Amino acid sequence: MRRAWLATRHLLIGAAVSLACYLMLGLLLLGLVATLLIVGAGILPETVQTVRRFASFERRRVGARTGEGVPQAYLPLTGPVAERLRHATTDPATYRDLRWVLAQLVYGLVLCYLSLILWLPAIIVDGIWCGVLGRRPVVLPVFDVLADLSCSWSRGLLQPPPGADLAQRVEQLTETRAGAVAAHGAELRRIERDLHDGAQARLVSLSMRIGLAKRAYDRDPEAARKLLDDAQDQAEQALAELRHVVRGIHPPVLTDRGLDGAVRALAASSGLSVEVAADGVTDGPRAPAAVEAAAYFVVAEALTNAAKHSGATRAEVALTRTPGMLRVLVRDHGCGGADESAGSGLIGVRRRVAALDGTVSLTSPAGGPTEIEVELPCAW
Structure with missing residues (x-):
C-alpha cells in the first residue's frame, strides 16, 4: 500500500x-x-x-x-x-x-x-x-x-x-583557450614592461658607467673607481629586477619549499595576520608545477586585494588535498563588496584557473567577509 x-x-x-x-x-x-x-x-x-x-x-x-x-x-x-x-x-x-x-x-x-x-x-x-x-x-x-x-x-x-555533451565541452574549451591566450598575452606584456622599464634601464645605465669609467681610468682613477662602484650598484639593482621578473613567471620559492611553504612565505609578507592551514598538501607526491603556480598566484592576488582594498587586518588561507583535486580557500575579514569588473586581478585569476579546467567561486557581500574558493583538477 x-x-x-x-x-x-x-x-x-x-x-x-x-x-x-x-x-x-x-x-x-x-x-x-x-x-x-x-x-x-x-x-x-x-x-x-x-x-x-x-x-x-x-x-x-x-x-x-x-x-x-x-x-x-x-x-x-x-x-x-x-x-x-x-x-x-x-x-x-x-x-x-x-x-x-x-x-x-x-x-x-x-x-x-x-x-x-x-x-x-x-x-x-x-x-x-x-x-x-x-x-x-x-x-x-x-x-x-x-x-x-x-x-x-x-x-x-x-x-x-x-553529441550535446561534446558540443558543450568544445564550447567550454574554446572559451577557456581564449581566456588562456589572453592571460598569456597579458603576462608577456607585463614581463616585457618589467624588463624594459626595470632591468633593461638598469643595464643601459650600467653600460654607460662602465664606458665612462674606462675613459677616466688613466687620467682620474678616483673618478673611475666611483663610477665602477656606481656600476656595481646598478648591476645589483638589475639582478634584483630580474629576480622580480622571474618570481612573476614561476616563483623559485615554489620549487624550493613547495606550495605549503610558498604560501606561508606569502602570508608572512602580506602585512596581514594570516592563518594558513594545509590539509594533506604535503602528504605524498606534489601537485604538477602548473597547478602549484596557479594556486600560489590565487593566494597572492587574494591577499594583495585584501591588504589594499578590504581594510582587513586578518585573513585565513586553507589548502585542501582531495582525490583528483586541490582546493584553495582565501577568506579576509574586511568590508567586502569585491567587484570583478573594477580591475583585472580577479579576471586574471579566473583565466589562469579556467586554463587548467578549474573553477572559481567569489563571495563578497557588503560588510564582508570576502571568500575566494578555487578548485583545481590535480593528478597527485
Whole structure:
C-alpha cells in the first residue's frame, strides 16, 4: 500500500506539472509574439530559461524515483540580447524541452487519472486476493508500473541531444583557450614592461658607467673607481629586477619549499595576520608545477586585494588535498563588496584557473567577509 501511494503521489505531482505546462505554452507563445513584433526580444530568452527550470524540476523528480539522474546540456543564455535570443532559438535542447511540455500535457494527466480510477478496484481485488487466498497483491503493483512508465517517457524526452555533451565541452574549451591566450598575452606584456622599464634601464645605465669609467681610468682613477662602484650598484639593482621578473613567471620559492611553504612565505609578507592551514598538501607526491603556480598566484592576488582594498587586518588561507583535486580557500575579514569588473586581478585569476579546467567561486557581500574558493583538477 505504501509503495502504491508513493507511486500515486508521483503521478499526482506529474498531473500538476501537466497543468503547469499550459502556462509554459502560454508564456512561450507570448515571448514568440513579442519577439516577432520586435517589442520584447528579451522576453523569449527569459521564457526559455523558465521552461528550462521547469524541465530541470522534472529531471530531479525522475532521478529521485529511479535513482539515476537525467543529464542536461544547454547553451548559456547570457551576454547581449542578440546572443541570448540566438541561443534560445537554436539550442536543440530547447526543442526537446518543448516536445516534453507537449507530451506531458497528455501522459501526465492520463496516467494520473488512470491511477485514481484504479485505486478502489485495486483495494477490493487485492483485499479479497490477499485476505481469502493469502496470495501477494496483484493489482497494487500496477501503480509502480504507471509511475515508472511516466519516468521512462520523461527521461526519453528530456535526454540531451546526441553529441550535446561534446558540443558543450568544445564550447567550454574554446572559451577557456581564449581566456588562456589572453592571460598569456597579458603576462608577456607585463614581463616585457618589467624588463624594459626595470632591468633593461638598469643595464643601459650600467653600460654607460662602465664606458665612462674606462675613459677616466688613466687620467682620474678616483673618478673611475666611483663610477665602477656606481656600476656595481646598478648591476645589483638589475639582478634584483630580474629576480622580480622571474618570481612573476614561476616563483623559485615554489620549487624550493613547495606550495605549503610558498604560501606561508606569502602570508608572512602580506602585512596581514594570516592563518594558513594545509590539509594533506604535503602528504605524498606534489601537485604538477602548473597547478602549484596557479594556486600560489590565487593566494597572492587574494591577499594583495585584501591588504589594499578590504581594510582587513586578518585573513585565513586553507589548502585542501582531495582525490583528483586541490582546493584553495582565501577568506579576509574586511568590508567586502569585491567587484570583478573594477580591475583585472580577479579576471586574471579566473583565466589562469579556467586554463587548467578549474573553477572559481567569489563571495563578497557588503560588510564582508570576502571568500575566494578555487578548485583545481590535480593528478597527485
